[in-house]
Amino acid sequence: MDGNEKELINKSKNGNIEAFEELIEAYQKKVFNLAFRIIGNFDDANELAQEALIRIYKSIRSFKEESSFSTWVYKITTNICLDEIRKRKNKKVVYIDDEIKLTDGEVIRQIEDDKPTPEEKAESNEIKKTVFEAIGKLPEDHKVVIILRDIQGFSYEEIARITKCPEGTIKSRLNRARLTLREILKKKKELFSEYYVK
Numbered sequence: 001m002d003g004n005e006k007e008l009i010n011k012s013k014n015g016n017i018e019a020f021e022e023l024i025e026a027y028q029k030k031v032f033n034l035a036f037r038i039i040g041n042f043d044d045a046n047e048l049a050q051e052a053l054i055r056i057y058k059s060i061r062s063f064k065e066e067s068s069f070s071t072w073v074y075k076i077t078t079n080i081c082l083d084e085i086r087k088r089k090n091k092k093v094v095y096i097d098d099e100i101k102l103t104d105g106e107v108i109r110q111i112e113d114d115k116p117t118p119e120e121k122a123e124s125n126e127i128k129k130t131v132f133e134a135i136g137k138l139p140e141d142h143k144v145v146i147i148l149r150d151i152q153g154f155s156y157e158e159i160a161r162i163t164k165c166p167e168g169t170i171k172s173r174l175n176r177a178r179l180t181l182r183e184i185l186k187k188k189k190e191l192f193s194e195y196y197v198k
Contacts, residue, residue, distance in 0.1 A: 005069060012060050020057055027070065028053065030152075031077050037147045038081040040136045048084055052077040067161050074152070075162040078144060085140050134184040142177035149174055 011019030031052050036045035055076055063072055135143055141163075148154045148162060149170075156167045163170065 006065075009060070009063065009065070009069060012057075013063070020060065023069075024053060024056065027073050030070075031073065034074060034077050034147065034152060035081050037132065037135070037151055038078070038143065039084065040132070044084070048080050049077070052080050055080065067158070071154075071158045071161050074148070074154070074158075078148070078162055082140060082144065130185070130188060131181075134181055134188065137184055138177055138180055142173055142180065145170055145173045146177040146181065150178075 005023065008019045008023040012023055028049070032045060032049040035048045035052065036042065039045045039048060052073075056073055059076070063069065135146060138146065144163060145159060148159045149156070154162070156170050159165075159170050160167045165173075
């Protein structure tokens, strides 16, 4: 934690809104990206990121500076996202791109898509999309560790603080998450190859 960040934290703890806005500015995009990786939906991630920033503001006086500020911020964001996932397990969430089941089959909702055409998408974007879809299929505890370690770049120690799990558990979950992810991606590749071989 550099001197300027420490000063901004102290001012924020004393209720200085301008200091908090300056402090949190560097984290807003990172908080959204983390929420998006865990939740997988832009609008929900935006809402949860806002909720995380509000909670950070309300809780900043309780930040004890035992860990880095970024670790504390990501811990709050991760907890908010995991709470949302747990809530969703008890209710059906329908997205606009879900298929509609009819008596004589299924149809896809006809909503105009203003995103770039497949031809305009770079190959790297396709790979990212495939990987993130595969990550979305992992159990939540595996999804969180692979996002925090392999995408956000946190150390095992930081992940242990964020998730309140021992480092050994983190390493074990990460190993299983990577193996499962490899299997999912391997199956996708095989299906893709079969489709184009025919």
